[in-house]
Amino acid sequence: MPRIAILGTGLIGASIGLRLKATSTGDGLEVVGFDRYRDHAQGAERAKAVDSIVRDPTEAVRGAGLVILAAPILAIRELMEQIAHALEPGAVVTDTGSTKAEIMRWARELLPDTASFVGGHPMAGKTESGPGAAEATLFEHARWAIVPSPEAAEDAVDVVAGLAHMMGAQPLFMDAEEHDAYVAAISHLPLMAATALFRLTRDSEAWPELSLLAAGGFRDTTRLAGTDPAMAHDIAITNRTQIIHWLERYREALHRLQQQLADTEDEQELFRLLTKTNIEHGAFMSGAIGRKEVGEKHWESVPDSAMLDLLMGGTWAERARELSRRADERIAESERRARSGGRD
Amino acid sequence: MPRIAILGTGLIGASIGLRLKATSTGDGLEVVGFDRYRDHAQGAERAKAVDSIVRDPTEAVRGAGLVILAAPILAIRELMEQIAHALEPGAVVTDTGSTKAEIMRWARELLPDTASFVGGHPMAGKTESGPGAAEATLFEHARWAIVPSPEAAEDAVDVVAGLAHMMGAQPLFMDAEEHDAYVAAISHLPLMAATALFRLTRDSEAWPELSLLAAGGFRDTTRLAGTDPAMAHDIAITNRTQIIHWLERYREALHRLQQQLADTEDEQELFRLLTKTNIEHGAFMSGAIGRKEVGEKHWESVPDSAMLDLLMGGTWAERARELSRRADERIAESERRARSGGRD
Numbered sequence: 001m002p003r004i005a006i007l008g009t010g011l012i013g014a015s016i017g018l019r020l021k022a023t024s025t026g027d028g029l030e031v032v033g034f035d036r037y038r039d040h041a042q043g044a045e046r047a048k049a050v051d052s053i054v055r056d057p058t059e060a061v062r063g064a065g066l067v068i069l070a071a072p073i074l075a076i077r078e079l080m081e082q083i084a085h086a087l088e089p090g091a092v093v094t095d096t097g098s099t100k101a102e103i104m105r106w107a108r109e110l111l112p113d114t115a116s117f118v119g120g121h122p123m124a125g126k127t128e129s130g131p132g133a134a135e136a137t138l139f140e141h142a143r144w145a146i147v148p149s150p151e152a153a154e155d156a157v158d159v160v161a162g163l164a165h166m167m168g169a170q171p172l173f174m175d176a177e178e179h180d181a182y183v184a185a186i187s188h189l190p191l192m193a194a195t196a197l198f199r200l201t202r203d204s205e206a207w208p209e210l211s212l213l214a215a216g217g218f219r220d221t222t223r224l225a226g227t228d229p230a231m232a233h234d235i236a237i238t239n240r241t242q243i244i245h246w247l248e249r250y251r252e253a254l255h256r257l258q259q260q261l262a263d264t265e266d267e268q269e270l271f272r273l274l275t276k277t278n279i280e281h282g283a284f285m286s287g288a289i290g291r292k293e294v295g296e297k298h299w300e301s302v303p304d305s306a307m308l309d310l311l312m313g314g315t316w317a318e319r320a321r322e323l324s325r326r327a328d329e330r331i332a333e334s335e336r337r338a339r340s341g342g343r344d
Numbered sequence: 345m346p347r348i349a350i351l352g353t354g355l356i357g358a359s360i361g362l363r364l365k366a367t368s369t370g371d372g373l374e375v376v377g378f379d380r381y382r383d384h385a386q387g388a389e390r391a392k393a394v395d396s397i398v399r400d401p402t403e404a405v406r407g408a409g410l411v412i413l414a415a416p417i418l419a420i421r422e423l424m425e426q427i428a429h430a431l432e433p434g435a436v437v438t439d440t441g442s443t444k445a446e447i448m449r450w451a452r453e454l455l456p457d458t459a460s461f462v463g464g465h466p467m468a469g470k471t472e473s474g475p476g477a478a479e480a481t482l483f484e485h486a487r488w489a490i491v492p493s494p495e496a497a498e499d500a501v502d503v504v505a506g507l508a509h510m511m512g513a514q515p516l517f518m519d520a521e522e523h524d525a526y527v528a529a530i531s532h533l534p535l536m537a538a539t540a541l542f543r544l545t546r547d548s549e550a551w552p553e554l555s556l557l558a559a560g561g562f563r564d565t566t567r568l569a570g571t572d573p574a575m576a577h578d579i580a581i582t583n584r585t586q587i588i589h590w591l592e593r594y595r596e597a598l599h600r601l602q603q604q605l606a607d608t609e610d611e612q613e614l615f616r617l618l619t620k621t622n623i624e625h626g627a628f629m630s631g632a633i634g635r636k637e638v639g640e641k642h643w644e645s646v647p648d649s650a651m652l653d654l655l656m657g658g659t660w661a662e663r664a665r666e667l668s669r670r671a672d673e674r675i676a677e678s679e680r681r682a683r684s685g686g687r688d
Binding site: 145199206226249284326 | 381383467468469470486487489516522525526527529530531533534535536537538539540541542543544545546548550551554555556557558559560561562563564565566567568569570571572573574576577580581584588591592593595597599600601602605606608611614615617618619621624625626628629632633634666667670671674
């Protein structure tokens, strides 16, 4: 009977289990779970994300063809140490950690040559943690970064890509350094930005008033401050250099914006920047990938309707054109006012 | 027949209209709308947020006992200029602008003494704009800042507080300077933080890859980059000093976090900070206002279960205690490892 071991049955591990159970009925697949925290293990069993739970990681991996390490990053290292001697020859081991360079190093160091390690990182999640928040659909339409070790057998890579497909996700192959650089920008920097923003306001004398007035915008922007602290901490210390690089760049970007704000001479420049941002953000939220879709030129060029309609359907393109038209109108009007010396 | 004029029938104006129509059936209230953009005016009429639309703001305010200015901030100034001569004696005028000091100044300057101006700011909204996104429930459980001008008649203040109540919101009285300082921190700073974060990544060479990998966390953190550019621009230029002040402080907070990240000597300090942030963020998201609820002491003191349970019900308090316990465990373990020289 094919056996899959999930070590770490929190949100991610239990969601993988739920999907495995949902898509593989009747083929006799057995999913065994382990979690160092008993409530997580029991929660996963209660949610039927696993067939059984065991109290020892070595017990879980015995007889398992696929082992999924779904724990915070430093706990993944510990699990590797614990299971190394118990892995079946030919076993495929993968993980779901948010950084990859360190994990690939540990796998090379700790796992036996008889097993194949293929790193993985599903680009999905939510602020809630634990098996109680797990969903079989968590990874649908998400990207799943796959980082094969040079030593991994080719069919091991297929197994992990197949797992990603089974989860409803799109596998994307990259190397560990690429991965860590990219996620530093679009995942770890937002985490730090949200943490700093929440801490700054929370530590303010005015927090009682601020928390009373804070609405949806504040909640969205600081949502990642609710990230599980063990997960956040392990991300920070295993991708330190990249995160610091992006934090530097972010502070520079904020400084540029601050200077534009302070520049009372050219307020239209700020308005142009905000309009461009709004249009490009709209394209991104509508699912546009990359920047070809909105052209390399400035926002003024956006109403290239034929291209836009072709690339992203009517609604957003229509809005972008309308926004652009109003921006022109507003700028023309403010120029007219400036010429007339503010007299009208 | 009582008449209310809504000048500006975008998301906010149309949502107010919808709620007015929903709660005042049968008492003969007439809601008249005006918007300089014909699609917004027609959209509001189509959504039945207003009884009728007119093509001139002066026409809308004639006979109106209450006039609501629900436009971007600079457009509010223009509307004041246009309607000043046409206001009924005794009319109450309010607005929904995101900054208050400038608007109070304009009202004093432009509106006749026979009308009472009471500034307003509903602390609710969403990224989508326009009357098509309007909802009668948009303001439910939100705070509604109310800033009376010193000259306003007392019953005018009651009218505007009554409007907030009717919308399902909680009126909060404050002066314009207080208001602008608070919203700079919890509304305008998040807007700038999201804008800078989106621009930084969008302008990166790696944007094609970044946009492919970006998931929910990035979307949440940058959501405010989709704010209507006219609204964002007017906020920026009418609350410039306060926003710049908070941008300075935010860059400092990011710098502190960056230094903690760089400090490889005391990784537990970073972990403590992240745990404290997670617990306090959880309290805030569960509806705790101010900071009394989690004590003035550090996160170590959080599991004061009696107080927590009393103040915010079981679930969150339980989670905070569990998190705190795991943090203790993790720190103890890492200290044990450090003492044994990393040999186990």
